[in-house]
Amino acid sequence: MKRGYETETSGPADSSETSVSKSQNLKPTSSDSTPTILVSEKLGEAGLQVLRGFGNLECAYNLSPEELCAKISTCDALIVRSGTKVTRQVFEAAKGRLKVVGRAGVGIDNVDLQAATEFGCLVVNAPTANTVAAAEHGIALLTAMSRNVAQADASIKAGKWLRNKYVGVSLVGKTLAVMGFGKVGSEVARRAKGLGMNVISHDPYAPADRARAVGVDLVSFEQAIATADFISLHMPLTPATSKVFNDETFAKMKKGVRIINVARGGVIDEDALVRALDSGVVAQAALDVFTEEPPTKDSKLVQHENVTLTPHLGASTKEAQEGVAIEIAEAVVGALKGELSATAVNAPMVPPEVLSELSPYVVLAEKLGKLAVQLVAGGSGITSVRVVYKSARDPDDLDTRLLRAMITKGIIEPISASFINLVNADFVAKQKGLRISEERVAVDSSPEFPVDSIQVQISNVGSKFASSVSESGSISIEGKVKYGEPHLTCLGSFGVDVSLEGNLILCRQVDQPGMIGQVGNILGNDNVNVSFMSVGRTVQKKALMAIGVDEEPNKRTLEKIGKVPDIEEFVFLNL
Ligand SMILES: NC(=O)C1=CN([C@@H]2O[C@H](COP(=O)(O)OP(=O)(O)OC[C@H]3O[C@@H](n4cnc5c(N)ncnc54)[C@H](O)[C@@H]3O)[C@@H](O)[C@H]2O)C=CC1
Numbered sequence: 001m002k003r004g005y006e007t008e009t010s011g012p013a014d015s016s017e018t019s020v021s022k023s024q025n026l027k028p029t030s031s032d033s034t035p036t037i038l039v040s041e042k043l044g045e046a047g048l049q050v051l052r053g054f055g056n057l058e059c060a061y062n063l064s065p066e067e068l069c070a071k072i073s074t075c076d077a078l079i080v081r082s083g084t085k086v087t088r089q090v091f092e093a094a095k096g097r098l099k100v101v102g103r104a105g106v107g108i109d110n111v112d113l114q115a116a117t118e119f120g121c122l123v124v125n126a127p128t129a130n131t132v133a134a135a136e137h138g139i140a141l142l143t144a145m146s147r148n149v150a151q152a153d154a155s156i157k158a159g160k161w162l163r164n165k166y167v168g169v170s171l172v173g174k175t176l177a178v179m180g181f182g183k184v185g186s187e188v189a190r191r192a193k194g195l196g197m198n199v200i201s202h203d204p205y206a207p208a209d210r211a212r213a214v215g216v217d218l219v220s221f222e223q224a225i226a227t228a229d230f231i232s233l234h235m236p237l238t239p240a241t242s243k244v245f246n247d248e249t250f251a252k253m254k255k256g257v258r259i260i261n262v263a264r265g266g267v268i269d270e271d272a273l274v275r276a277l278d279s280g281v282v283a284q285a286a287l288d289v290f291t292e293e294p295p296t297k298d299s300k301l302v303q304h305e306n307v308t309l310t311p312h313l314g315a316s317t318k319e320a321q322e323g324v325a326i327e328i329a330e331a332v333v334g335a336l337k338g339e340l341s342a343t344a345v346n347a348p349m350v351p352p353e354v355l356s357e358l359s360p361y362v363v364l365a366e367k368l369g370k371l372a373v374q375l376v377a378g379g380s381g382i383t384s385v386r387v388v389y390k391s392a393r394d395p396d397d398l399d400t401r402l403l404r405a406m407i408t409k410g411i412i413e414p415i416s417a418s419f420i421n422l423v424n425a426d427f428v429a430k431q432k433g434l435r436i437s438e439e440r441v442a443v444d445s446s447p448e449f450p451v452d453s454i455q456v457q458i459s460n461v462g463s464k465f466a467s468s469v470s471e472s473g474s475i476s477i478e479g480k481v482k483y484g485e486p487h488l489t490c491l492g493s494f495g496v497d498v499s500l501e502g503n504l505i506l507c508r509q510v511d512q513p514g515m516i517g518q519v520g521n522i523l524g525n526d527n528v529n530v531s532f533m534s535v536g537r538t539v540q541k542k543a544l545m546a547i548g549v550d551e552e553p554n555k556r557t558l559e560k561i562g563k564v565p566d567i568e569e570f571v572f573l574n575l
């Protein structure tokens with residue numbers, strides 16, 4: 001029982017729904033790396049099948065906030081509808097394990113997106129599969145309200161036959177204002193035109209030609225509310241739309257206006273709506289959504305004779321729920337596989353083709369970040385990073401968000417406990433006072449490749465390997481992708497060619513014979529396997545030796561290298 005209502009054990013029913021136990025573990029939870037996906041509200045079977053095929057699926061409905069918090073640290077993904085509040089406490093309780101929250105529907109106002117972003121948790125939604133269902137429900141409420149269907153039904157069941165009391169109003173020729181001309185709003189408009197209504201719309205972001213194509217004029221907010229006989233709400237709940245229908249705006253409406261809300265309860269000040277209903281400014285309201293769901297049973301709004309109510313059923317058709325379930329299951333599985341989702345809500349969307357092309361550069365970017373930070377004396381105190389992308393492509397053809405995020409990850413992860421991904425990279429960088437500026441330089445190479453080279457410069461810091469400092473005084477490293485693998489190609493003013501993998505010893509020495517042998521002997525004698533060696537020179541008779549080693553040499557071995565005469569400096573780097 002919630003707020004005095006009887007509720008189901010699961011979400012809104014469809015005819016195949018059976019009673020579901022509070023926690024239905026559909027596959028044994030294992031301690032292996034198979035991801036665990038928690039579904040906290042009723043989801044269509046087709047989506048559950050997709051999830052079962054991928055991970056350990058746990059369906060646990062009607063969890064209290066405390067129960068959700070207790071469970072979440074064992075879950076890699078959480079799938080919700082509108083009934084689960086995914087608060088900051090949930091992300092905190094997840095202790096870093098929760099990688100993705102899937103909202104099986106459109107509105108994400110029940111997910112704390114800021115907290116999700118801070119914790120590096122991706123949020124995806126299913127934005128298209130319930131559009132028609134919501135639009136049809138809007139039309140159902142419009143017609144039911146105008147003909148008093150719900151009230152008349154209740155009265156006849158109460159033994160009354162009231163043919164005069166429930167005389168309705170006609171829709172044809174009336175003006176409907178659609179507030180929010182998005183996916184649902186435009187479908188409502190189309191259907192209302194079919195009913196012979198004159199449809200206008202207010203949406204500050206909708207293109208006028210898209211509205212015109214449906215025969216709808218976009219008008220100002222004031223004009224919409226002042227001229228409409230019916231107002232149907234289809235905008236998201238945001239700080240800008242919260243309680244946008246209030247005493248002041250109700251006062252500007254045509255007396256006797258009728259309001260339908262299939263969007264979010266929070267866009268209406270519900271107390272003001274009761275006042276407007278009582279004064280007759282609003283003749284009727286039909287509401288599918290409420291500020292608090294469920295609303296209190298004895299609230300004036302719920303009990304008002306001129307209000308028709310449904311318990312957030314807009315998306316609840318069999319067809320929509322199957323569609324939404326598949327859409328969200330695929331998005332969540334994709335995210336758990338590390339793919340970027342086309343329906344990400346708190347991360348840049350990178351189309352799959354761009355992602356596959358950038359993949360090797362993503363690895364290079366992270367390695368360069370990781371290498372650069374290890375060259376900083378003390379490893380911290382970094383405030384300013386400059387990234388230069390050399391590319392033959394038009395700047396508009398190069399999406400660097402992913403590369404920047406990976407450089408940030410490479411720089412921050414070795415020096416902090418933060419877990420960084422595409423979702424939270426910019427947030428964490430900002431929080432740590434790290435300013436990352438980017439520059440694109442056009443080069444005359446093949447535009448077949450998105451990037452020719454990436455240079456990472458860290459300024460205003462000391463370096464533990466002076467050779468990495470360029471003439472401008474910044475630590476500077478540059479890398480390229482060669483044969484699909486990341487390579488370091490420039491360090492300070494030294495040109496090098498080193499595969500960026502495993503562990504690396506960099507030594508600067510006087511350019512003379514025998515140096516490679518001496519260092520190689522030390523490593524060999526101490527059982528350190530050398531995977532490659534490469535030497536780069538400068539004109540000043542200086543050489544830079546890069547040695548790849550399979551494992552980290554112990555302190556004594558490194559000391560021996562440092563004592564080799566003519567080795568002027570060296571550094572061990574873990575990539
Ligand atoms: N009752 C239910 O079960 C369902 C409710 N919804 C809700 O319906 C709403 C619309 O969903 P969709 O059409 O899929 O989203 P959408 O994103 O396609 O459309 C929303 C539209 O609202 C517009 N908008 C934003 N701020 C506005 C403002 N201040 N004034 C007027 N318009 C504004 C946007 O420009 C956009 O065109 C959402 O709140 C969603 O959560 C959606 C599906 C089912």
Ligand SMILES: O=C(O)C(=O)COP(=O)(O)O
Binds near residue numbers: 106316
């Ligand atoms: O998709 C939306 O925004 C909805 O409001 C649908 O909510 P539901 O998934 O039915 O709880």
